[in-house]
Amino acid sequence: MSNKRREFLKLTGLAGIGLAGTGLLGGCATAAVPAGTDQAQKQTGRSHTQQFNMSGYRAPKLDKVRVGYIGLGMRGPGAVMRMNRIEGVEIKGLCDLVPEKVQAVQKKLADSSTNHNPTTYAGSEDAWKKMCERDDIDLIYIATPWDTHTPMALYAMEQGKHVAVEVPAALTIEECWQLVETSERTKKHCMMLENCCYDFFEMLTLNMARQGYFGEIIHGEGAYIHQLLDLNFSKKGYENMWRLKENMTRNGNLYPTHGLGPICQIMNINRGDAMDYLVSVSTDDFQMYEEAKRLAAKDSFFTPYVQDTYRGNMNTTTIRTKKGKTMMIQHDVTTPRPYSRIHLVSGTKGIARKWPEKKIATGHNGWLKPEEFKAVEEQYTPEIIKKLGEMAKKIGGHGGMDFLMEWRLIDCLRNGLPLDQDVYDAASWTAVGLLSEWSVANRSNSIDVPDFTAGAWQKNAPVDISLQGAGTTNVRI
Missing domain, CATH: 3.40.50.720 (NAD(P)-binding Rossmann-like Domain)
Structure with a gap:
């Protein structure tokens, strides 16, 4: 393991977490990992007394x-x-x-x-x-x-x-x-x-899940598969090449939340269920180091980036929830695969998948025919999309989902409504990426996901994406 890698693990507070006897790593012990039960308990099994439950919190209304x-x-x-x-x-x-x-x-x-x-x-x-x-x-x-x-x-x-x-x-x-x-x-x-929670198909499937279309949801899949090799190595891309540097020193699922967030909302994570533990595996890097060498041969600016510490091309992280359900989240930003966040929802009565094309199936009848898909889409399109969908597409921001996210945030603040994403979501969705790095570094052993809600997930209400009688914020045409 490189010195930079060890430094990262130390900064996360996960360096030296022991496997044997901690009860944190799913029984997949390996003698190669040093003991460190105290650190493990501090970071992943940390005892937290909730000071105030921010899930469902209605902050005072703001006129402006x-x-x-x-x-x-x-x-x-x-x-x-x-x-x-x-x-x-x-x-x-x-x-x-x-x-x-x-x-x-x-x-x-x-x-x-x-x-x-x-x-x-x-x-x-x-x-x-x-x-x-x-x-x-x-x-x-x-x-x-x-x-x-x-x-x-x-x-x-x-x-x-x-x-x-x-x-x-x-x-x-x-x-x-x-x-x-x-x-x-x-x-x-x-x-x-997390703007992907407000993409149109993701919101459609969330509303379908709320209405019981899929039955008991038992599995979800998400991803961030996006070819960013050129952008990450572009001098005109990220300021001071900061994102390339992240890819140089960290190996895991660096950007899990685009695929993870919508699946977590659908599966009621932090609101009726919680992530229990995860395992993660990465391929070797087959492109970023080679790209750095190729560019450095022409331009000495890239010489410091010729290092063999780049994260692997593809990372796959699997998560098990407290209620025995699973999620699979992938990350690949170098290979020439077409863009995909997968977005697969699998339940006891039906299934939906967004990429490579939008599909819905129910029972044992296979994928819905186009006219059947259209009928389901019309029936389950959520209120916010009916109100603002076409306008959002015109205003833009990743096809309109950025605008929907920002409008919803402002409307909730103005009407004193709970936000769709709270601090527990921010912490737990982010933590998946950090813990994936520990798992990759330790032969894909499992590691607990902290319960940032301090047990409140058992009573927190699911996300309510209805306008809740509000939706009063207007948009300038």
Whole structure:
């Protein structure tokens, strides 16, 4: 194992977790792994007394939601301009380390003929803190590199702000716990911006599951299969090549939440069931090291990236729940496979699958015929899609799901409704990726998934994607 790999495991608090006698690793003991029961209990079996249950929490209504944005690189500008279309939103602050990026978004807002006049923050590593400290901001929207997500979210909550943070929410299990404990103590929402929960077919199958179409759901599958080899090695892609560096030093399911989030909602994870333990296996790397060598031969800029520590091409992680159900989540961002998040829902009465094409089957009759599929789709399309679906497609953001996510967030805050994703989802969905790295490093032994709800999953209500009598937030055409 490389020194960097050992350093990562140490930072996660998972280095040296023992197998024998801990009761945490499913009985798959191997003498090659050193003992370390204390660390294991601290991080995965950690005892947590819930200070306040954020699942189902209704924060006080906000007539207007005043928003500050941190990070205006790849995702931030689009988020600002989509929020600009939602009435009841005031864009109060724009922050990025690079002044030119702030200026570009400020100009777009000015050209949009709206009344936003945000204060800008740039040029300093700590400029974002000044924005968080303002008393006229309700929500901080974080779209920065992964290693800054938790520090920014924690500081914002401590300053009395709700938080919407890009995926993943954290880079260590300890950070996951910090998010949970801070959200509970401050009673401020911490929502991870898992946009795939708001894609159209995912919401359709969630509503079908709520209506019992699939019967008892026993298995789900998700993935992030997306060819990003060129983008990860692009000088014009991620600031300071930060995402490539993540792929250099970590081996596991680095980005599980796009496929995992929708499946967790459908299977009522943290709300009637909980993830129990996982196992994870990765292939070797067959492309990233070779790509680094190829580029370095032409451009010395890439010489530092010629290292043999890249994560494997394909990772497969399998999760078992407390109620004996399973999930399979894959990650591959290098091979030339067509894009897929799989999204498979399997129950005792029916099944649905999104990729490579949308299919639904019921009973033992095979896939529905096109006219049957259309009838089911019309019957189970959720209220939010009927209200905003076509508008969302026009406004955009990954086909409209980004806009649906942001509109829903604002509408819930304005009407005092529980958020669809709470801090326990942010922590547990993120933790799957972190724990997958431990499993890969230890011959795919199983490891427990922490219960961030402190047992409250047994009584928490499932996500309610209906408009709940609200849906009052208008959109600027």
